[in-house]
Amino acid sequence: EATETRILLSVLLLAPPAFCMGMMFPLGLSIWRRHSELLPFFWSANGITSMFASVLGMALSIEFGIARTYALGACFYVVCALMIVWSRKTNDVPAAAPISEVELVRGKMESVS
Numbered sequence: 001e002a003t004e005t006r007i008l009l010s011v012l013l014l015a016p017p018a019f020c021m022g023m024m025f026p027l028g029l030s031i032w033r034r035h036s037e038l039l040p041f042f043w044s045a046n047g048i049t050s051m052f053a054s055v056l057g058m059a060l061s062i063e064f065g066i067a068r069t070y071a072l073g074a075c076f077y078v079v080c081a082l083m084i085v086w087s088r089k090t091n092d093v094p095a096a097a098p099i100s101e102v103e104l105v106r107g108k109m110e111s112v113s
Helices: 001-031 035-063 064-091 101-112
Strands: none
Touching: 001 035, 001 064, 035 064
C-alpha cells in the first residue's frame, strides 16, 4: 500500500509542473506563427537545446546541487512566461492609424473655410 501511495503522490506532484513545462514550446510557436518558414528551425532548435539542457542540468547538479539547479530552471521558466506576457501586451497595443491623403486634404479644406 505504501508503494501505491508514493506513486500516486509522485504523479500528483509532478503532473502540474510537467504540463506547464511542456506548454512553453507550443506557446512560443503560437507567437511566431506568422513566420511559418522558420518552423523547421524552431523544431530543430528545440531538439538541440533539449539535448544540451539535459547534459547541462546534470553538470550543474553535480557542481552546485540539485536544489540550486532546479531553482535556476524554475527562474528560466518564469523569464519565458514573462516574455510571452510582455510580447502579447506589445502586440495588443493598437498602432496609430495612418492619415490618408483624403483626410489630409479634407482637413486642409476645412481649415481654409
